[in-house]
Structures are given as structure tokens and as C-alpha cells.
Amino acid sequence: MAVFIAGFLAGVYSVRKETFPYPQIRDALRTAKALKNTITASNQVDLGKHLETTAVPTVRAAEVRWTVVEDSVPRLPIIANGSLNQFLEYCPDYGCIAVAFGDSGNVVEAWPYRPDEIYEADITGDAYPHEFLSFEPSKNVYPVSVQRYANGDV
Numbered sequence: 001m002a003v004f005i006a007g008f009l010a011g012v013y014s015v016r017k018e019t020f021p022y023p024q025i026r027d028a029l030r031t032a033k034a035l036k037n038t039i040t041a042s043n044q045v046d047l048g049k050h051l052e053t054t055a056v057p058t059v060r061a062a063e064v065r066w067t068v069v070e071d072s073v074p075r076l077p078i079i080a081n082g083s084l085n086q087f088l089e090y091c092p093d094y095g096c097i098a099v100a101f102g103d104s105g106n107v108v109e110a111w112p113y114r115p116d117e118i119y120e121a122d123i124t125g126d127a128y129p130h131e132f133l134s135f136e137p138s139k140n141v142y143p144v145s146v147q148r149y150a151n152g153d154v
Contacts, residue, residue, distance in 0.1 A: 038134035062089060066105035077102050079154070082113060083143055098146040098154045111154045113143070 014022040056064050082096035090096050090110035102108035119135075146154045 034134065041134060066101055077108065079146060079148055081143065081146055082111075084113060084115070084139075086113075097143055111146075 078101045079098050082098050085095045087096035087099050091112035094113045096110045097113040098111045099107045100109040148154050
């Protein structure tokens, strides 16, 4: 029983102080999880290219994006979110991360979605090295909001 308690306390110490063997076991588990996700993801369809949210045909998308209901209501320029494969007529590579609609409902400004540039820097300080084994920003990341800065960037 004493050996069991000593082993348990050594394990607790290893986890609290992040000393051997805890980091190696943690990294091994993360690697196994990333490999499992890679194997299961290879069997899945890339939703970014096939996701449908409306019955409007793709060829009509540009003409039905903006509907003017009442001409007397003043309209300010509006920035709309984009994402992977959205607004491809303005940003043909990956689509636009955002577009600005003018008063008439036409797109007056577009910002291309550049997932490789956005995600090339590891801002986590290499805290998650194994999670990125099969990470592809163009397929695995979907922006959900944008903010316009004073210099005009989003």
C-alpha cells in the first residue's frame, strides 16, 4: 500500500510541477488525439465547399444578396461577413472575409479571406504543437465576425 501511495503522490507532484513523465504523456495523448482526428477527418466531406443554406442557385446569389424593401429609408454602407467560398466573384481565391455594401446594394469594397496568412503565426507560443498536424486553415477555420479598424482594414 505504501508503494501505491508513494506512486500516487509522485504522479500528483509530476502533474503539478509539469516534470517528467507528465509532459511526455500529455504530448503523447495530444498526438494520438490529433492522429485520430486526422484519420476520421479524411473520411469527411469539406463542408466549406458543399454547405448550402438556401434554395437560391449559386448563379443567382449575387442578385439576391441585397433586397431593397423601401426606397425612402436611408441606407448606410453595411459590412457583411463572408467566409470560405463566399463572394467568390470579388475574391476568387478563397472568397471574401467581408464585403461592404453601398447605398445602392452593390458591393463597394471587398476584403479577401487569406487563411494561410492569418494563421501562419503561432500565437499560442507553441503550446499546441500536435493539434496542428493536419490543420489546414482554408478547410478547418470559418470566420464568424469582422471589425473595421480606423485605417480601413478588417
